[in-house]
Amino acid sequence: MFKLAKYVWYDILRSKVVIAYTAFLLTVSMSLFQLEADSGKALLSLLNIILLIVPLVSIIFATIHYYNSYEFIELMLSQPVSRTRILLSEYVGTAGSLTAAFLLGVGIPVLIYQPTATGMALLFTGSMLTIITCSLAFLVSVKAREKARGIGAALLCWFYFALLYDGLLLLLIFTFSDYPLEKVTLLLTSLNPIDLARIFLMLQLDISALMGYTGATYKVFFGSGWGLLYTAVILLAWAMIPLWMAIRRFRRKDL
Template identity: 45%
Template sequence: MTALIRIIKSEIYDLTRSKWLVLYGAFFWGIVDLLWRFGSNGTQVIVSLMNIVLYIVPLLILVFCVMYIYNLREYIQLLLTQPIDRKIIYIAIYIGLALPLCAVFLIGLGMPLIYIQLDPASHSAFISLLVSGLALTLIFSSLAYLFTTIFEDRIKGLGAALFVWLTSTIFYDALVLFILFAFSDYPLNNTTTILSLLNPIDLARIFLLLKLDISALMGYTGASFSEFFGNSLGAGISVLAMLVWFFIPLLIGLRKFIKKDF
């Protein structure tokens, strides 16, 4: 336990000196402030923020985590020479990486609430937005950690990370549209519901829109998800599915890290 805490503290200290982390938090703070000044109401601001969080957070987290962990390779090899269980090393490095990222996201997105006056309904929606952003941060940092464990070459690791982001955004939307047009004569509700469970970004979007109760922005997958599970159960299922998306890459990466020859 002592080794775990020491490694986590070391990681957090190293990350707090990163200029990128400051810029990451300042970016969200500035976006919230800008949207609030020019937006007409809280719901409009949150919907605009939703698109930024859903697409920008996964990309930035993937790229930063992949590059950071590859730069940490010599430090990891040094830790492996110490009498420390590999499980502790792997988990400690992830916690030390994920905690500052989550904290900076919360500060950047949440601190403007000090001077922004939101109505009670918008407060609830804003909390849902924070939950979605934190879930995406944990999921895609877990995926990035997995890629750096699998691939020795950082170009391959970064390529895999970018491919996952493209697949979860552009390629996924294209696939859904193709299925809808190609099989328009068949009932597709169950199919699109399964597809949404296979995409963490779509799950976060559905969770947020179910909380906002904005059916017009749900799209076909969101509408099918809501129809299949209902709003309350659907939100719970989406959270459960995102937890699965977080734990599975982390456990696979841990298994590979334990067996890996450095």
Template identity: 35%
Template sequence: MQLRNLSSGSKQLSLFEHYINDIVRGKWFIAYTVLLFALIYAVLMFSFETSQAVVGVMNLVIFIVPAVGLFFTSMYYYSRREFMEFILSQPVSRTFVYFSFYMAMTLAMIFSFILGVSVPMFIQGFIPEAIKMSLWGVLLNMIFVAISLMVSVLTDDRVRGLGTVLLLWFFFTIFYDAVLTAVIIYFRDYPIEKFIPFVIAINPVDDFRISTLLSTNIAAMLGYSGAVIKHFFGRFFGVLYVTFLQSLWVIVPFLVGLWKFRKKDF
């Protein structure tokens, strides 16, 4: 059935179609979307004011989106390995197989993010917040799918691959902040406030968290450092720096994965 699609018409497009159909119809994907929708809806329902609602959604997003982006991509890659080997025996370019896989996965994740996060926010009337949240959702999903795909391509062993992905998730959500906190405590005698925005902006999860907090009334609690980082993010240079870093998080893993995928001996 899928092979007939592949052998006729635009091969790349039909491969992409095949992947996206396969992902979106999978029970994991549906379960994830429904669960995300339910959680976000519940958070919004039990929040009394906008700030509280936005922070609640942000809390869920920084926990779930990197995790699902990383694990789902890896698991799907490993489960479809045989099919991929079979496809590669056909006259198709490896770059396009890789690209189709990445695009299908990213779009599927973004699709579920829109359904699970943006739609409940729209329904509950948080419209500007929903738009901002959607943009971050697109970016975070692009980043974590790229990273996960790179790890999966680089690691043949499924267990090692998933283990690496688990460590990466831990790194982005907890360990990076822990190290930074240790640095702040260790260098307490130095004027590190100016240097912190540059470092904290490296982690996309922190970027998302801080930019969300700065738009809520919690901004007032971030004190002097908050003011410094708000100034930093508010300037053209800051926006450029953050955009550049986030693009690197998408482009570098994507290209490393692609390079390995092209010369890989399946």
């Protein structure tokens, strides 16, 4: 499996997109830390990049990569290798290279300028979001036969999780503001990995504001060891379940 993943990895490196992505992340994070006198503010700007750009790039790149290596996958299928193994290698190659790009591009500046628990949390959530969006991309690409349709669906997926979901949540909060919503919203945030990652990071950054009012509920929950574990487990589930669904689909798919 790792042999196959290695070839996927080489293929991705040759396309230079990932290298450009690394360079982009490195430039942006470096300049953010240099420009902002306050490293806390730089982290906030980085947070926006991690919540928007990283999922977008990951989901689009993984989708395009899948369609581009379709011929390679077909070739491999003619060999005595199981379908699960082929798709998993593709996934490991793609997600691995994107995570490596993220860790290099954002990790180095963070380690230089902000080697704190907050910085580590930032790297953790960024990597998790990369892995999660990659599995979503694989699910979408396995389901859609056409490339254009696949990319469209992937974009829609990103749009829903990164933008639309928050709007719906806001609408819900205001529509049902007469009811105790703490537990419900807690549950609802788990249904969106980007929201969950954001709240997890916010607890590190805006801790004083979150301590106020209902914020205390979230603080008590997410700030505790159990909350940390919960976040990690849910994020992991978000990575595993779409991937598992993609594999199941791929195994039965008439190629």
